[in-house]
Amino acid sequence: MSSLHRFANPARFSRLSRAVLPWTAAGTTLLMAVGLYLGLVVSPADYQQGETVRIMYVHVPAAWMAMGCYTSLALASAAALIWKHPLADLAAQETAPIGACFTAIALATGALWGQPMWGTWWVWDARLTSVLVLLFLYLGYIALVNAFDDPQRGARAGAILALVGWVNVPIIKFSVDWWNTLHQPASISRLDAPAIHPSMLTPLLLMALAFLLLFITLLLMRIRSRLIDRRIQVMQQREIEG
Amino acid sequence: MSGFRMLVARDLKLAGRQGSDALLVVGFFVLGAVLFPFAVGPDAAVLARIAGGVIWVMALLAAMLSLDRLFQADYEDGTLELLALSPLPLGFLVLAKCLAHWLTTGLPLIIAAPLLAILLNLPADGFATLVLAMALGTPILSLLGAVGAALSLGARRAGVLVSLLVLPLTVPVLIFGVAAVDAAVGGYPAGPHLMLLGALFLAALPLCPWATAAALRHAVE
Incomplete structure (x- = not known):
């Protein structure tokens, strides 16, 4: 763990992230281009779903990232509460809007897929509902962090809320599953071989990797801009105080 | 433990002196639920179908409405800082405040629930389960x-x-609370749902005061 603390230094983070950013940005572009080409052009249409199956290449990675971002939000919040690293606070706060966007993308693409497949934009099915609740958890976090005049207080309250939400997410998931289910069962994370043909699995995994890199790129850019913003504020303060 | 009792007694006394506050929450609960027949029509079958859900949702909203009483006044006049300095662990203090909050809002809601059940034409089989489910569920809300x-x-x-x-965060409470009532009305055993509600309550009992204490510590520092 002590090796991780080395990266909590804002100056070191700035230097490192400047070096890493071009690579993650290039990797995102490359993987997304290849993944989209394979997914939208090369991969076959589904024998049941036809061309609409291609929505999956955006929908599924977005849904994975929606959940992954919440875990990363909770981990960053825990780090912020335990070690009081200012960078962990920033990472948590900047993860939330990205995660909320991924969640919204997953919901929107799901609705677009549901209209031709299920004949309706929205059904109160278990997975859709828990993703919707996840979106509300993100929005609640963002609202709480921004509701205080003292940013430090907002960061602390948000961190506790993120952890409370993280404990609750499995409970909500379980209870919503109990409540109703219509969504097809998971087809990739099964113990036997994946029930999806390699011609579809390859672009899906490429897209998932592209989304992960996109998240890292956006997160680094957002944290960097917050650090720069803070430095500008300090400089302005000094100028005023003369 | 005497500090715990004293804090509960103090909060109850304060609530008693401002007597109308607790009644306001119950009034909101009843009035909100009474609006539903106007909105969906007086058809008895429809009302019987939605009664359990309406009562639970209104209980949820009424509980939200009363939360500002929990810490706000103590925070503003500095009592909270003194309480945080007391030898009693902050988690116990939170538990005492939750108990007082439940006694002044949750309990009146439970008492008013059967009245609403009659107004909304909930089948008589569901009454006992509704009260039992709310007795397990409203403490979780607090x-x-x-x-x-x-x-x-x-x-x-x-x-x-x-x-x-x-x-x-209250979605699970709503789901199992309504499921218990629906099961009882439909002639199925409501036990599993009530047990799950009980499990949620037992999980919330230590975890929520802990998180609340952490939040209060940041609020008063």
Whole structure:
């Protein structure tokens, strides 16, 4: 763990992230281009779903990232509460809007897929509902962090809320599953071989990797801009105080 | 332990002196539920079908409405800082405040629930289960609400914020609470749902005061 603390230094983070950013940005572009080409052009249409199956290449990675971002939000919040690293606070706060966007993308693409497949934009099915609740958890976090005049207080309250939400997410998931289910069962994370043909699995995994890199790129850019913003504020303060 | 009892007694006394406050919450609960027949029509079958859900949702909203009483006044006049300095662990203090909050809002809601059940034409089989489910569920609302109330202390527009924070977390309570009533009305055993509600309550009992105490510590520091 002590090796991780080395990266909590804002100056070191700035230097490192400047070096890493071009690579993650290039990797995102490359993987997304290849993944989209394979997914939208090369991969076959589904024998049941036809061309609409291609929505999956955006929908599924977005849904994975929606959940992954919440875990990363909770981990960053825990780090912020335990070690009081200012960078962990920033990472948590900047993860939330990205995660909320991924969640919204997953919901929107799901609705677009549901209209031709299920004949309706929205059904109160278990997975859709828990993703919707996840979106509300993100929005609640963002609202709480921004509701205080003292940013430090907002960061602390948000961190506790993120952890409370993280404990609750499995409970909500379980209870919503109990409540109703219509969504097809998971087809990739099964113990036997994946029930999806390699011609579809390859672009899906490429897209998932592209989304992960996109998240890292956006997160680094957002944290960097917050650090720069803070430095500008300090400089302005000094100028005023003369 | 005497500090715990004293704090509960103090909060109850304060609530008693401002007697109308607790009644206001019950009034909101009843009035809100009475609006539903106007909105969906007086058809008895429709009302019987939605009664359990309406009563639970209104209980949820009424509980949210009363959360500002939990810590706000003590926070503003500095009592909270003194309480935080007391030898009693902050988690116990939160538990005492939750108990007082439940006695002044949750309990009146439970007492008013059968009245609403009659007005909304809930089949008689569901009455006992509704009261039992609310007896298990409303303490969870007080406990979860305490987390939200403590987190939003000193925030702008804290009242609206609390609802946004807490309502998504109460989804499991709503699901199992309504499922228990529906099961009883439909002639199925309501036991499993009530047990799950009990499990949620037992999980919330230690975890929520802990998180609330952490939030309060940041609020008063």
